Amino acid sequence: MRKSKLIQRTNCFGAFHQGQLVGAVTLIQETLQKLKHRANLTAMYVTPSARGEGAGQALMTKALSFAREWQDIEQIYLSVVTTNHSDKRLYRSVGFKSYAVEEKALKWTDTYTDEEKMVLFLS
Secondary structure, eight states: OOOOOOOOOEEEEEEEETTEEEEEEEEEEOOSGGGTTEEEEEEEEEOGGGTTTTHHHHHHHHHHHHHHHSTTOOEEEEEEETTOHHHHHHHHHTTOEEEEEEEEEEEETTEEEEEEEEEEEOO
């Protein structure tokens, strides 16, 4: 049997203020043939001091612009904690739509957190 090589396209984007990293997000394209039209936004983080200053919006704008340059990406997915209203507002402002809620998606010690699943269709 022939081994196939999976090539994963991953790009990380950073937001900087006065030379200091204040935010980051990662865009990962799916590798399986039937899923290559999809990508996932993960690890979105903005430092508390940079929140509300446009760093998150800049990160999203850059990541989505980059995804649009990859002509085979048609859909972008992300997950956000259901109680994180500011992030959900940001994601909706750039076009993401909610399609599901995963109950008890995360667990830290004995506390569960639900996640909202969101998608943005580029075409």
